[in-house]
Amino acid sequence: MKKDNPIRDAIDESLYGIRFNAQDMRSVLRVTRSQEMRDAQPQRRRVSAKRHRRLDFAFAMVMAVMVIAPLSVFALKAQSARTTNIAAAPGQAASVPASTAQPGEDVILTPVPATAAPPASDAFTESEAIRIARECFNELCDTTVFTFEEYTVSTDYVEVDGGAEYVVNMNSIYDNGCSFSVVIDSRDGSVLSTSTPRLATVPTHLNSQSAEVQSWYEKNGPYIFTWSSEDQAEFSRRYEGCTLRLARGDEISASDAEAHAVDIAFSLLPENKGSIFLYTVLYSERSFSDGIARYQVYAFTDEVTDTLPETYALITLRASDGEVESSQRLSTEELEN
Numbered sequence: 001m002k003k004d005n006p007i008r009d010a011i012d013e014s015l016y017g018i019r020f021n022a023q024d025m026r027s028v029l030r031v032t033r034s035q036e037m038r039d040a041q042p043q044r045r046r047v048s049a050k051r052h053r054r055l056d057f058a059f060a061m062v063m064a065v066m067v068i069a070p071l072s073v074f075a076l077k078a079q080s081a082r083t084t085n086i087a088a089a090p091g092q093a094a095s096v097p098a099s100t101a102q103p104g105e106d107v108i109l110t111p112v113p114a115t116a117a118p119p120a121s122d123a124f125t126e127s128e129a130i131r132i133a134r135e136c137f138n139e140l141c142d143t144t145v146f147t148f149e150e151y152t153v154s155t156d157y158v159e160v161d162g163g164a165e166y167v168v169n170m171n172s173i174y175d176n177g178c179s180f181s182v183v184i185d186s187r188d189g190s191v192l193s194t195s196t197p198r199l200a201t202v203p204t205h206l207n208s209q210s211a212e213v214q215s216w217y218e219k220n221g222p223y224i225f226t227w228s229s230e231d232q233a234e235f236s237r238r239y240e241g242c243t244l245r246l247a248r249g250d251e252i253s254a255s256d257a258e259a260h261a262v263d264i265a266f267s268l269l270p271e272n273k274g275s276i277f278l279y280t281v282l283y284s285e286r287s288f289s290d291g292i293a294r295y296q297v298y299a300f301t302d303e304v305t306d307t308l309p310e311t312y313a314l315i316t317l318r319a320s321d322g323e324v325e326s327s328q329r330l331s332t333e334e335l336e337n
Contacts, residue, residue, distance in 0.1 A: 095279065129168055134148050140197040146201055167181060229247075229280075242286060243286060268329045281295070283295075292320070294318070309332060
């Protein structure tokens, strides 16, 4: 492509602003006619020569202005072109070597991408390890007993040969010994091992001296079979591994169980004074080897307070249909232990 001529452009730009009007045209024509008249009348040569010199001087001055003005504009533009302004985009450094950046030349900048941060050495973070441990718990453990939110969670980062592992430890908030742990490869998040799932929901001990456990007894009394069905089920879920629970829709209710047991209780406690006090507990399937839920009805001749009568009647019946399986008269001494 042919390069632009800066001198030509400057002259054209200057001439563009000059106007040649009718008055200028008449002046030029007058000079021309005067020249013709001088040629035709030699006798007036002395006078015409003076006038001619004056017109020639004026015309020369006009032409000088027309030539000098464009050159002055070009000189100013050439002077300003010696400074090169380089604008770099925000966040980018721009440098132009002196040997390559010449006055008046266009400079093209190539953006330099920012250097990316090096990738983390481990692909999985601590939060990712906890998420994976939670998924393992929900898949392997009995979430009808405890949910993930009922555990405190801690993690350990352990370096092993050729890599590292996250060990996620879960401990029940009820201080019942229930725990679950998951070992996770820190490089790819794969599960390497877990603890026994059953131990996550089966309490290994009951701390009867803890403030929380004591609050239950202070609220309901010393004997759990006298508590409401709801409190029995919740206390057992937290500290006994759900050995007690509430009745389901396809099972008989607690009042139905008492109705099945009342006549038997009267016969087992002949010393009654015309009244029997019944207290009912529903033991879940996990309480028996055959996996059948059963009611146990405790019968007394007097209302149970802080002390117990010497004997009581215990009637056991199936929760599914109310069929009585056993009934016996027992000493309350074992209930005190």
